[in-house]
Amino acid sequence: MKPTSKKLILGLLLASEGRALTVREAINACALFDITENNVRVTLARLVTDELLQPAERGAYVFGPAAQMTASQVAIWQSVEDYLEKWHGGYVVVHIGTLGRSDRKALKQRERALEMLGLRELDRGLYLRPDNFSGGVEFVRERLQVLGLEPEAAVFTAAEFDEARRQRIPQLWDTRALNTYYQQERE
Numbered sequence: 202m203k204p205t206s207k208k209l210i211l212g213l214l215l216a217s218e219g220r221a222l223t224v225r226e227a228i229n230a231c232a233l234f235d236i237t238e239n240n241v242r243v244t245l246a247r248l249v250t251d252e253l254l255q256p257a258e259r260g261a262y263v264f265g266p267a268a269q270m271t272a273s274q275v276a277i278w279q280s281v282e283d284y285l286e287k288w289h290g291g292y293v294v295v296h297i298g299t300l301g302r303s304d305r306k307a308l309k310q311r312e313r314a315l316e317m318l319g320l321r322e323l324d325r326g327l328y329l330r331p332d333n334f335s336g337g338v339e340f341v342r343e344r345l346q347v348l349g350l351e352p353e354a355a356v357f358t359a360a361e362f363d364e365a366r367r368q369r370i371p372q373l374w375d376t377r378a379l380n381t382y383y384q385q386e387r388e
Contacts, residue, residue, distance in 0.1 A: 206244040221257035288333040291360040298326030310349025321373035
């Protein structure tokens with residue numbers, strides 16, 4: 202799977218451990234994946250607009266305010282296996298139905314937080330993931346809030362769903378595709 206210029210640029214910055222990424226470095230890295238110079242420059246401009254990047258100096262960028270916390274959390278996920286434990290059949294559930302929907306920035310942060318932790322929508326406003334982090338629901342709640350989920354969201358565990366939902370839950374994750382993706386990312 203060919204990476205996007207956005208993913209490559211953010212990945213390069215994450216790997217640089219705080220060092221600024223120059224436009225030339227971004228262009229050279231993206232060229233390896235047949236991504237054009239123009240595409241890279243447009244991506245950099247969009248990342249600045251989204252506050253994911255900010256200029257460090259002329260022609261060089263560092264993580265912006267919207268990405269600094271996310272970047273630190275992504276670094277944690279590079280060793281995610283250290284946080285996993287055997288799954289015993291329960292789920293961490295997040296209910297966002299009472300949260301506002303008019304603030305686009307808050308919506309984007311919320312969606313990114315839920316996605317980064319692998320939560321999927323079972324019913325409108327009700328997201329879940331297997332409860333298999335060693336820190337349990339507290340670990341997930343803390344990570345979600347650090348990533349931008351509003352503290353007012355209800356985060357709890359559940360295990361006894363009705364039959365119709367029990368049938369739908371396994372379909373929320375394409376485990377074969379996830380395993381393939383994880384293998385590709387490792388390579």
